[in-house]
Amino acid sequence: MNNANPSTPNEEIVHVGRRILSLEQVVAIAEGASVSLCKEADYREYIQKGARFIDSLLHEEGVVYGVTTGYGDSCTVNVGLDLVHELPLHLSRFHGCGMGEILSVPQARAVMACRLNSLAIGKSGVSYELLERIETLLNLNVVPAIPEEGSVGASGDLTPLSYLAAILVGERDVIYQGQRRPAIEVLQQLDLAPLKLRPKEGLALMNGTAVMTALACLAYHRADYLCRLASRITAMASLTLKGNSNHFDELLFAVKPHPGQNQVASWIREDLNHHEHPRNSDRLQDRYSIRCAPHIIGVLADAQPFLRQFIETELNSANDNPIVDGEGEHILHGGHFYGGHIAFAMDAMKNAVANIADLLDRQMALVMDTKFNNGLPANLSAARGERRPINHGFKAVQIGVSAWTAEALKLTMPASVFSRSTECHNQDKVSMGTIAARDCLRVLQLTEQVGAASLLAMTQGIRLRIIAGELQQDSLTASVAQTLHQVSADCDLLTEDRPLEALLRNTVAKIQQRQWEVCR
Structure with missing residues (x-):
């Protein structure tokens, strides 16, 4: 697939957070439109509540899937509190096994837009800082080099989305200014420090339907x-x-x-x-x-x-799992990562x-x-x-x-x-x-x-x-x-x-x- 940058400058600004996104807006972002994340103080606080709730559960030694347990069938494996901060990094790393052609820059931008919009709903337990970083990378046109093969569409697009998680922490490759380069090299050039993913953030980034929805x-x-x-x-x-x-x-x-x-x-x-x-x-x-x-x-x-x-x-x-209700302080385990509606629509x-x-x-x-x-x-x-x-x-x-x-x-x-x-x-x-x-x-x-x-x-x-x-x-x-x-x-x-x-x-x-x- 063509990995060229969006061919023409796009002056449109698409606002994300507290609003419904249309598929035309995703296409606009794919074609180069800028993204503006909601900056209102009460919205920022709303997002942060979910992240703080996860922190409180860790402090109370609560059991949360993918935070204090292993992933998938390994959910019965307990992870010590001294290791929970390493778990998101391991999730992104062991899913780094994608194959096939690399998604084009417009396709990768669409993936980033879809994942950002889902996380911006505020039910994923992620920090506002994570949302800001995806916004920043989109606006700088730094996109992950995502192999197109490796997802079965539930538990979401784990393997392809791991490439988004990876570049946030400075690993794997990005496409920037028409070239494929190591992510850490480009982040350093742009004076951006790699993120340290919080306990739920690796799972929240990867366990969703953003790739299939973007396509x-x-x-x-x-x-x-x-x-x-x-x-x-x-x-x-x-x-x-x-x-x-x-x-x-x-x-x-x-x-x-x-x-x-x-x-x-x-x-x-x-x-x-x-x-x-x-x-x-x-x-x-x-x-x-x-x-x-x-x-x-x-x-x-x-x-x-x-x-x-x-x-x-x-x-x-x-569309990730578990859903984090920061306001009501609930952890809801389900299957929202399942892409059946997109599968049927595409078929x-x-x-x-x-x-x-x-x-x-x-x-x-x-x-x-x-x-x-x-x-x-x-x-x-x-x-x-x-x-x-x-x-x-x-x-x-x-x-x-x-x-x-x-x-x-x-x-x-x-x-x-x-x-x-x-x-x-x-x-x-x-x-x-x-x-x-x-x-x-x-x-x-x-x-x-x-x-x-x-x-x-x-x-x-x-x-x-x-x-x-x-x-x-x-x-x-x-x-x-x-x-x-x-x-x-x-x-x-x-x-x-x-x-x-x-x-x-x-x-x-x-x-x-x-x-x-x-x-x-």
Whole structure:
């Protein structure tokens, strides 16, 4: 994964503490927004009560899981009071076994934001100083180098979050100013002393759902845009194929009133200017990948409200164990680290997104094939005359689209059903939420690649119709004309065969940066 710093400065300030955080705010932090922790004296005191309550229990020699006991199945092992201050450091160290790619800087920033917001609820028994340090590191853009593999999603994201705990105490590596460096070296450069974690703080940092929730926030953001982009591409496919705009008529969709599905149909209808200039096809009914596009994209659109609810509720929860009620002086042992809601949301989202990849793949197949594309040249090649036989247009790109779609569809198997009993059967039912979130991001990446190829192909198809005099440029809606102009600025008409990898990568990057103006 890309470990570059957020690409553009972000002047936004996101306030944390005593307020609900939205997933858009997590995305803003991921993209470089500053964080401002609540500074009010009574809020600071509220946070400190939990830390002081833990101290009082130690003074009274009370038994607190993960404070005076070992972790997980080792909860029956008592830890002497002379060792309790070393226990958080050991927790972070023995979990330093992550593998796989390193999370990108935006992803790591999102993780830090999610963990900070959960701890800022004030039910984790941590000090205000700990919250301030995470705030400081975010604002200095010092992020932990977090391997993406190693979490089963309950007892939270222990292994990946140990990398956040580690940099706070000056261990392992950070990404700073585009370089991976030892944490202690960067802390010294910034004149920041390593923290000494208090008795509950290692557990509070690690025993939660921040990694899967952070990735879910970023996934939702990308899926939302993809929903709109796929609608625009479908309108362009309909134009390329001389399709029938009556398939998106408002009266038709009024009798099947799924809100998201109707919204998608409305977007396509507006792009085609159906009310003023309805278009008819040589076929009474277009094939399903055109006619049923609102019903396919609409599944994702209609799922968004519950996906948002699941993600934002988790984001704004205290999700470690035990929960510390500093005001009422209770220690509550439970399972709030369990990531089942995020697991389900990500499994659902990746299914809906992969179906969009499959839809665009089928549209691509139609416009490439002379048996189905209503008179366009094979493979959308613009070559003419004697040059035509040696040019192959988008042929290989369409093969790539098929490969990316197949991989996306393969990943739709729900991760949440692959629970594994682990850790001496203490963690005998786990969520796999982080794996589901990682799967979802991979499906999004593959679908964005399909979207990029489709956008280029439909732009080529519309331009071929215009060149042939079968479509008037001034008949295009402003929205479609703008997309056509934006894409054409990056891509000359494909007349002679040329490598398209760089163009595809650039188009994917613009999709991920939301540069194509498809939102209304």
